Amino acid sequence: MPLPPLSDLGSHEVTNQPGAPADLDLWATDAPFRDHVARSGADTAPLMRLGAELGREEWRDKARAANRNAPELRLFDRAGRRLDEVAFHPAYHDFLTLGLEAGYAARAWSRAPGGHATHAGIVYLMSQVEPGVCCPMTMSYAAVPALAADEALEALWAPRLTAAAYDPAIAPVTQKRAATMGMAMTEKQGGSDLRATMTRAEKADGAWRLTGHKWFCSAPMSDGFLTLAQAPGGLTCFVVPRWTEEGRNAIRLQRLKDKLGNRANASAEIEYAGARAHRLGEEGDGVRTIIRMVHHTRLDTAIAPAGLMRAGLAEALRWCSGRTAFQRSLIDAPLMQTVLADIALDVEGALALGFRVAQAFDGKTAEARAFARIGVALAKYLANKRCPTVLAEAMETLGGTGYVEDTPLPMLYREAPLNGIWEGSGNVICLDILRTLARDPEAKAALDAELDGARGADRRYDAALEAMRARWPVPPSEGEARAFAERAASLLTAAVLAQRAPAAVSESWCASRLGQGDRGLTPGSAGGIDAAAILARLT
Known part of the structure; x- marks a missing residue:
């Protein structure tokens, strides 16, 4: 057990200062949460476990570390070859491991009763300690229903998005036991007006190639991204793998955003430089x-x-x-x-x-x-x-x-x-x-x-x-x-x-x-x- 800090500092004594919280239980100390979880039909057992774990002082320390050690953009290796990678503090990976193994992206799609409500409880708990890590996990959860627009893509991606595991390896999705999915929609000229999208999609090599710029790409180290581009038939949705069987896809990181908050997580501007992509849904049906x-x-x-x-x-x-x-x-x-x-x-x-x-x-x-x-x-x-x-x-x-x-x-x-x-x-x-x-x-x-x-x-x-x-x-x-x-x-x-x-x-x-x-x-x-x-x- 660690020794307590000194209160008698010679020139003064520290009094009337509440001590820092030690280990807490975010489930046991939150009666409104327990009530609304029970009434929603959620599975309480995983939320009880996660609430007890996240309340530990160790995770608050990890949250501070993840926020104070910002993600680092690594465009090139020492020889000048392109990497287009982002390096994170180990605490960031620890949070993703904890959240995904708790079922953040998987619970809602497990066919167990109350899956989305249980998922919501995990979001609520994670947001209290380190909310920045929620971004890639939320998008991985939310990508699953969109993949239903293509049976082959769904069969490839959905089992890995819902694997209740975290695999940060830089490798094609076919070689991974678990995966994450990001999103890249916003462009400079359009913002929320997605019809103004200028990224182009052209058929090539049995797939598609995308060329264009995305102003916000959330979680740029995700294994894939849902994105929009203008195909011959109109605005269309695509899955863009981060890594392909041939190597690194032509996704060029331009810069990381210097954000007000959400500091543990990286958000980037990217260029699609002929990036290989797979159409999701019909042409013109992107939105x-x-x-x-x-x-x-x-x-x-x-x-x-x-x-x-x-x-x-x-x-x-x-x-x-x-x-x-x-x-x-x-x-x-x-x-x-x-x-x-x-x-x-x-x-x-x-x-x-x-x-x-x-x-x-x-x-x-x-x-x-x-x-x-x-x-x-x-x-x-x-x-x-x-x-x-x-x-x-x-x-x-x-x-x-x-x-x-x-x-x-x-x-x-x-x-x-x-x-x-x-x-x-x-x-x-x-x-x-x-x-x-x-x-x-x-x-x-x-x-x-x-x-x-x-x-x-x-x-x-x-x-x-x-x-x-x-x-x-x-x-x-x-x-x-x-x-x-x-x-x-x-x-x-x-x-x-x-x-x-x-x-x-x-x-x-x-x-x-x-x-x-x-x-x-x-x-x-x-x-x-x-x-x-x-x-x-x-x-």
Whole structure:
């Protein structure tokens, strides 16, 4: 057992400073998580094991190492031959091994009940400790349904993506026991407008050759990438292997992005210089093919902010429970209780809606699939808009200590905007919500059924639902898309909480998010929150 640090430093004695957490159990200490996992139909056993493992101090040390030792771009060897590789700190590989062996990319496709919900639980736990490593694992998970567009490609790639193992070897996929899949869609001139793609695809040697530039290639050491290119028949989806039987594919790394956060993971600009590729789906059907991957990555971008917020809240609760100010414990100060309870509601709301959507991904009925289509967009929008605010408040709770890298809060705060940008920024998501409601009557009916199912539980909810429908009897104009998305997502969260959370949580959500005048601009300014009950649930 290591010796404790010295508190008596000669010139002063260190008092009133909560100690750094030792080994924790991220499952056992998170009652809301356990509740929503149980109600979603997820398999609790792997989540219990992963929560206990990830909470160990060793993994927090590895997370710091992975963030402080950035990926290194290695374009050439010592003789000037091209490598086009990225070298990572060993801790990065350790996290990928832990996550993939826990089933991050495999659980949802194992045919066991609750696979997507179990997957969502793994995302939630991993995001609390080192969220950067989630990127390649999320894309490997999400690529599986897109591969169904081609039987041969599915037979080659899907078993390796779902192998519940990590194999970082630089080798063709045929020689590997496990593989990862990335994505390269974004180009400079288009951004979210994929129809502006300029990368060209030409038939050659029984396959295709791609030529063009991709502004963002996530996880450039993946074994393959789903990408879009202009073929003679229109915009088409392709699988581009990183390594081929003949050697290194013609994928040229240009630079690694110098990002705000997500530092353990590499994101790159790349050139396809006649890269060998295999068509996935029909020519001209690229967007419809790759959107299957995007749909599933959106589930992860809806649940990951819940993990980030939970990690920040846990730091704030530990600090306030172990520190005194003005002759009382911080956790007993009424104003601090109000702030903590308010941000805890955001965490619980994101958890509840995220796992309800994950459960719909597991559903076998047309109604479940329809709800998943609209629910995932609403969950992604609201959780990511709340995430930066929650983490800023958690950081402020610790004061100056929270602003320095000795705590995980700076890392969490840098990560907070990412999931709101990835796979559709706020405006793109809102426009998708409007299109879905206008063009997909099954999705609209599924949303209405979920909202109507919560009627009668809280008068404030009933009044807010009627007010929304009176204001927008049909999907709103584009200029009102954000107002509508926020309101619909808040109501949907309330509907889920009414079925899956204690009354104090559900009623506090309705009072502070749906009541007269709604919440204020800052956490802690809303009325109607049962702070004591919410904090008791957490501590």
